[in-house]
Amino acid sequence: MAEPAPKPATCAPTKCSTCPIKNSCSTASKGGQSDPDILQIREKMSTIKHKIIVLSGKGGVGKSTVAAQLAITLAARGKEVGIMDVDICGPSIPRMLGCEGEDVHTAGEELIPVYVKDNLAVISIGFMLQNKDDAVIWRGPRKNSLIKSFLNEVKWDNLDFLIVDTPPGTSDEHISLVQYLSESQPDGAVIVTTPQEVALMDVRKEINFCHKTSLPIIGVIENMSYFECPCCHTQMPMFEASTGGALKMCTDMNVPLLGIIPMDPRIASACDNGKSIIETTEGSVAAQKLNEIVDELLRKAELNIEKQASQQAPASADTQQKESKSADAGSS
Amino acid sequence: MAEPAPKPATCAPTKCSTCPIKNSCSTASKGGQSDPDILQIREKMSTIKHKIIVLSGKGGVGKSTVAAQLAITLAARGKEVGIMDVDICGPSIPRMLGCEGEDVHTAGEELIPVYVKDNLAVISIGFMLQNKDDAVIWRGPRKNSLIKSFLNEVKWDNLDFLIVDTPPGTSDEHISLVQYLSESQPDGAVIVTTPQEVALMDVRKEINFCHKTSLPIIGVIENMSYFECPCCHTQMPMFEASTGGALKMCTDMNVPLLGIIPMDPRIASACDNGKSIIETTEGSVAAQKLNEIVDELLRKAELNIEKQASQQAPASADTQQKESKSADAGSS
Numbered sequence: 019m020a021e022p023a024p025k026p027a028t029c030a031p032t033k034c035s036t037c038p039i040k041n042s043c044s045t046a047s048k049g050g051q052s053d054p055d056i057l058q059i060r061e062k063m064s065t066i067k068h069k070i071i072v073l074s075g076k077g078g079v080g081k082s083t084v085a086a087q088l089a090i091t092l093a094a095r096g097k098e099v100g101i102m103d104v105d106i107c108g109p110s111i112p113r114m115l116g117c118e119g120e121d122v123h124t125a126g127e128e129l130i131p132v133y134v135k136d137n138l139a140v141i142s143i144g145f146m147l148q149n150k151d152d153a154v155i156w157r158g159p160r161k162n163s164l165i166k167s168f169l170n171e172v173k174w175d176n177l178d179f180l181i182v183d184t185p186p187g188t189s190d191e192h193i194s195l196v197q198y199l200s201e202s203q204p205d206g207a208v209i210v211t212t213p214q215e216v217a218l219m220d221v222r223k224e225i226n227f228c229h230k231t232s233l234p235i236i237g238v239i240e241n242m243s244y245f246e247c248p249c250c251h252t253q254m255p256m257f258e259a260s261t262g263g264a265l266k267m268c269t270d271m272n273v274p275l276l277g278i279i280p281m282d283p284r285i286a287s288a289c290d291n292g293k294s295i296i297e298t299t300e301g302s303v304a305a306q307k308l309n310e311i312v313d314e315l316l317r318k319a320e321l322n323i324e325k326q327a328s329q330q331a332p333a334s335a336d337t338q339q340k341e342s343k344s345a346d347a348g349s350s
Numbered sequence: 351m352a353e354p355a356p357k358p359a360t361c362a363p364t365k366c367s368t369c370p371i372k373n374s375c376s377t378a379s380k381g382g383q384s385d386p387d388i389l390q391i392r393e394k395m396s397t398i399k400h401k402i403i404v405l406s407g408k409g410g411v412g413k414s415t416v417a418a419q420l421a422i423t424l425a426a427r428g429k430e431v432g433i434m435d436v437d438i439c440g441p442s443i444p445r446m447l448g449c450e451g452e453d454v455h456t457a458g459e460e461l462i463p464v465y466v467k468d469n470l471a472v473i474s475i476g477f478m479l480q481n482k483d484d485a486v487i488w489r490g491p492r493k494n495s496l497i498k499s500f501l502n503e504v505k506w507d508n509l510d511f512l513i514v515d516t517p518p519g520t521s522d523e524h525i526s527l528v529q530y531l532s533e534s535q536p537d538g539a540v541i542v543t544t545p546q547e548v549a550l551m552d553v554r555k556e557i558n559f560c561h562k563t564s565l566p567i568i569g570v571i572e573n574m575s576y577f578e579c580p581c582c583h584t585q586m587p588m589f590e591a592s593t594g595g596a597l598k599m600c601t602d603m604n605v606p607l608l609g610i611i612p613m614d615p616r617i618a619s620a621c622d623n624g625k626s627i628i629e630t631t632e633g634s635v636a637a638q639k640l641n642e643i644v645d646e647l648l649r650k651a652e653l654n655i656e657k658q659a660s661q662q663a664p665a666s667a668d669t670q671q672k673e674s675k676s677a678d679a680g681s682s
Contacts, residue, residue, distance in 0.1 A: 075440050075485075077518045078410005082548070107519035108407050108552040150551070153407075153520045153559035158490030161521065186409045186518060187439035188485045189493065215622040216414070219482070220440040227485035250582040256615050260622040283588050290547040290592040 056201050059169045063202035066100070066177040068319045070236065071195065073228075074210040075220025077186035080241035080279070081210045083289050085183035086114035088208070090294045091312045093138040097178040100131060102168055103142035104195060105185040106161045107154050112144040116292020120145055128173040141172050158190035165194050179319075186220070188227040196231045205322050206234030208276065208315075211267075212242045213259035218267050225271055236318055237276030239311060240264035245281040246303070256281050277311040279304050388533050391501045395534035398432070398509040400651045402568065403527065405560070406542040407552025409518035412573035412611070413542045415621050417515035418446035420540070422626045423644045425470040429510040432463060434500055435474035436527060437517040438493045439486050444476040448624020452477055460505040473504050490522035497526050511651075518552070520559040528563045537654050538566030540608065540647075543599075544574045545591035550599050557603055568650055569608030571643060572596035577613040578635070588613050609643040611636050 063069060072085040082105065089101040103111035112118040112132070120132040122145045131139035143154060143164060174180065185191055207228050211221040221238070228235050240263060245256045259266075268275040279285075282304045288295045296305045395401060404417040414437065421433040435443035444450045444464070452464040454477045463471035475486060475496060488496075506512065517523055539560050543553040553570070560567050572595060578585045591598075600607040611617075614636045620627045628637045 076410060076442075077440075078408060078544075107521050108409075108555065110408075110548045110551060113548055113551060151554040151558055153555040153562060155520050155525060155559055155562060157522050157525060188487045189439050190489050190522075193487060193489060212410075214618045216442045216445055216618075217410075219442060219445060222483040223440065223485040226483055227487055230485060230487060245577070245588075247579040247582060247584065248586075249584045250579060252579065252581045254580075254615055256577075256588075256613065257618045258615060258622065260619060281588065283586055283590060286546045286548075286589045287592060290590065 055166055055170060056198060059166075059198050060201040062170055062172075062174075063180075063199070066174060066180045067323070068179045069182070069199065069202065069204040070179060070315075071182045071184060071199075071204060071207045071233070072210065073184055073192070073207045073224050074186055074217075075188065075222070075224040076211070076217045079210050079212045079217055080239075080285075081186070082110045082114055082183050083285065083295075084208065084210045084239055084241065084279075085181050086111055086289065087295050087308055088312065088315065089138060089179070089181045090115070091296055091308060092179050092181075092315075093135055094294065094296070095312070095316075096137070098137045098176060100139045100141070100172075100174045100177045100180045102172070102180060102182045103140070103144065104165050104168065104191050105183055106143050106156060106164060106191065108185065109142045109144035110289075111140060111142050111183055114289045114292060115140055118144065118150065118292075122146060125173060127171060129167070129171050130173055139174065141168055161190055162194040165191060166198055169195075169198050188223060192227065193231075196233050203326065204233065205319060206236040208236050209238045209273075210241055211238060211264050212257040213240055213255065213263035214257035215261045217257070218261060218264070221264075222267065222271065225273060235273045236315070237274040238264050238268050239276050240278045242281040243278045276314055277307050279307045279311075387498055387502060388530060391498075391530050392533040394502055394504075394506075395512075395531070398506060398512045399655070400511045401514070401531065401534065401536040402511060402647075403514045403516060403531075403536060403539045403565070404542065405516055405524070405539045405556050406518055406549075407520065407554070407556040408543070408549045411542050411544045411549050412571075412617075413518070414442045414446055414515050415617065415627075416540065416542045416571055416573065416611075417513050418443055418621065419627050419640055420644065420647065421470060421511070421513045422447070423628055423640060424511050424513075424647075425467055426626065426628070427644070427648075428469070430469045430508060432471045432473070432504075432506045432509045432512045434504070434512060434514045435472070435476065436497050436500065436523050437515055438475050438488060438496060438523065440517065441474045441476035442621075443472060443474050443515055446621045446624060447472055450476065450482065450624075454478060457505060459503060461499070461503050462505055471506065471509075473500055493522055494526040497523060498530055501527075501530050520555060524559065525563075528565050535658065536565065537651060538568040540568050541570045541605075542573055543570060543596050544589040545572055545587065545595035546589035547593045549589070550593060550596070553596075554599065554603065557605060567605045568647070569606040570596050570600050571608050572610045574613040575610045608646055609639050611639045611643075 072081055074081045089099050093099045101111055103109045115134045117132050117134050117140060122132060123130045131141040132145055133139050209221055209224055211217045242257055244253050246253045265275055280303050282299055282302055284299045285295050285304055288298045296308055299305045404413055406413045421431050425431045433443055435441045447466045449464050449466050449472060455462045463473040464477055465471050541553055541556055543549045574589055576585050577588045597607055612635050614631055614634055616631045617627050617636060620630045628640055631637045
């Protein structure tokens, strides 16, 4: 029996399409590169300029809050925005965007997302439950299938940004998402944490997940960094950075720190009521920091487009050169 | 072809063993009641008096903190305690119990948990990673298999309490855990939440998960209920109970509220450093509330034993009566 081909050092399912041993390697066959859905998802995603996945190893650090507020803020800046909630067992995006209880409609084979504003659309399993308190008691394969549908069947039209909110961890939802988007050039991951070590521990794992799956890391946001008492203005670390917080972790792991958001009780209230933090806490440090993070995100998104264009340009030139040589060879 | 038997109204895998149509129903065959591992787990669990599963629909509400502190406090009260960390992608229990970096050893086919104290043992995938920052990129079946091993192969000896810490959600880990313990009479679930609606939303789903899987609910703990500034003593709701908090939810859903723990920055520090909250914040409201919760838990555990004994007593009497009748019939 023939020996299976050894895996290259950079082995990851997302790299299979360009791998020289893809035809003989088990990763490629498992990686689903031959899955026609992945190609269909690529087609679907081609009308979306930027695809950002919001991740965190740990729950409760403000992942959905960040995802919802990035979407709201980008939309407030005039961008066309979609938000996809793949936290299937705990979908909180509908509540955080003030559209709980809405229905998802279908048009032919497509799902029509719920529009919160003209330029802000949402898809979530939260819209599909008979009763909003129903538990979604699903194992991995069923969750993966819904994620595939969300990527493949939602009628987003042209978007500037698609923000994907995920559950905590590095399991089915995350593996499937990265695999299904492997041909769709996602911009990368925004990783959310709090300053305490028990959160950073899980976030380091999430960063390593990104490295292993070749998902670029846009940057880390440290949430609930400190709290300033509105009465006596004493600043307190609610989740003490006993090991140096996100700044040290980002330095150690060589990933960018996108920004730091302090704790503000008005943030939880805004989320419960589907409001914009920037509007409800106008003038607050949290609002200012969130605005700065969105500025940085827009700058990076712009850079990403330039980078992709420059990568495509030499490739096209190279292809043209090859085609020209091939034509020369053919005519000789 | 014969029609499959209709499912009874109370259909749940945990009820299969006593269901009259278990031989013809698909739930029973899928429920794993014939799985010899479940019977082996029952045998393994028979030396553990109380099995408590700590759940929460939402991450970051303090599930692992509560699990770790319940274990520490019960051990401090002289109980024999084990803690099993089934948050496979984000295991934080080793850090929270100050035993990160320890190794799990084997004795024959059994796994020897890590002993933090003579009467406090821990099992977690955290002890099994080559590098503590390694991401555990596992889909459901692999996670389920590890949970089965943890339940089946850990040498706990006789325990008063086994506390099981879970990841957020109602998916593979939770379904498997309830299924594998279906013959082992777990005491039930302690459900942790914060007061804000986006947490309660997910917790309602978790309560419905417990109802659907027939897992008893011991009670709900509301964590991070409010914060009292140590300087000016102003009390602030950090995660405002915009819909009435855990108290209203418990009343609405007819489940007991075990207690309320306020936010205290020293709690996060204690967790980062593997310390007891009760010891490090001695005299604090948080320490007092945690002590009260443990009192209540012990009271309920005692009641549970009495209830089980009284259920078994009439059953035994009934069996004896039947046996006696049968003997009478045989001799007539």
